[in-house]
Amino acid sequence: MPFFQNIPNIEYLIYKKSPFDGDKVIIKDIFRKVYFSQLSEKYSNNFVYYTVKNGERPDVIAYDFYENSFYDWVILMSNPEIKNVYEDWAKSNEDLDNYILQKYNGKEFEIKHYETLEVRNLNNEIILSSGIIVNQDFTFSFNDSGVSRTLTGSDVVKPITYYDYEVSLNEKRSLIRLLKPELLDIFLIENEKLLNYDTNDIATIDNKLKTTLKDLKK
Numbered sequence: 001m002p003f004f005q006n007i008p009n010i011e012y013l014i015y016k017k018s019p020f021d022g023d024k025v026i027i028k029d030i031f032r033k034v035y036f037s038q039l040s041e042k043y044s045n046n047f048v049y050y051t052v053k054n055g056e057r058p059d060v061i062a063y064d065f066y067e068n069s070f071y072d073w074v075i076l077m078s079n080p081e082i083k084n085v086y087e088d089w090a091k092s093n094e095d096l097d098n099y100i101l102q103k104y105n106g107k108e109f110e111i112k113h114y115e116t117l118e119v120r121n122l123n124n125e126i127i128l129s130s131g132i133i134v135n136q137d138f139t140f141s142f143n144d145s146g147v148s149r150t151l152t153g154s155d156v157v158k159p160i161t162y163y164d165y166e167v168s169l170n171e172k173r174s175l176i177r178l179l180k181p182e183l184l185d186i187f188l189i190e191n192e193k194l195l196n197y198d199t200n201d202i203a204t205i206d207n208k209l210k211t212t213l214k215d216l217k218k
Contacts, residue, residue, distance in 0.1 A: 047078065047177040055092035058085065065178055074184065079176045090174035100166050108163040114138065115160050119151060128156070 050061070058072035066074070082088040091099060100108050114136050119128035121144045128140055138157050141150040160168075179187055 046180045046183050048180060050176055050178050052090045052174040052176060055094075056090075058089065061178070066181055066184055071184070074179060074187065075176065078179050088173060090170055096166065096170050100163055103166075104162050108166075109161045111159045112162045112165050113160050114157045116140075117156055117158055119156065121145070 052061070058075045059069040062071040062075055063069040076082050076085060113133050116128055116130055116132040116134055116138070118126060118130040119140060119142075121127050121142070123145075127142055134157055136157065136159075139150055139152045140156045141148065143149075
C-alpha cells in the first residue's frame with residue numbers, strides 16, 4: 001500500500017476574488033502525520049536490526065521483508081532519524097565516494113580530529129572506550145594491577161580524516177530497524193486510524209475528508 005494512499009484528503013478552496021469565493025479541489029493533507037513514537041511503545045520489542053547492503057534501497061528491503069515494495073514507507077517510519085531519504089539513507093560505496101569528493105574538494109584525507117583507541121587492563125576489562133574525540137596530545141594514565149601505566153601517541157589516539165568520518169557516519173546509517181512482518185497488519189490498521197480525522201470533528205465530512213477553515217467561514 002503506497003504511503004500517500006493512507007493520508008486523508010482535504011477539501012481546499014482555490015479562491016478567485018476573495019478567500020470565500022472560488023473552486024473546491026480535493027488534495028492530500030500532507031500536514032497530517034503520524035510519528036512512530038505514537039506506536040513504538042506498544043511494539044518496542046518487536047523490531048529486528050538489519051544492515052543495509054551496498055546500494056540497497058528501502059523499496060528493495062520492503063519487497064524482501066514484507067513481500068511488497070510499497071511498504072518502503074514503513075521502513076522509513078520505523079527509523080525516525082531518517083528525515084530525508086536522500087541524505088539520511090546509507091549511500092552506496094560509489095555514491096559515498098562521489099559525495100565525499102564533492103563535499104571536501106581534495107581535502108578529504110586531511111585530519112578532522114583525533115579519537116581514542118580502546119584500552120583494556122590485564123583482566124581484559126575495558127577501561128577506555130574507543131571513539132572518544134580528544135586532542136592529538138591526549139595521554140591516558142591508569143593503575144593496572146598495581147603497576148602505573150601511561151599511554152601516549154599512537155598507543156591511545158588515532159587520527160580521523162574527513163573521509164574516515166563520512167565512512168563511519170555511513171556505516172551507522174546502514175544499521176536500521178525493521179518492524180517484524182507479523183506485526184505489519186496491526187501497524188497498518190493503527191496507522192490508518194491515527195491518520196484519519198475524528199468523525200466527531202465539526203469540520204469533518206467523513207473520516208477521510210476534511211473541509212478547510214476558509215470553507216467553514218463561507
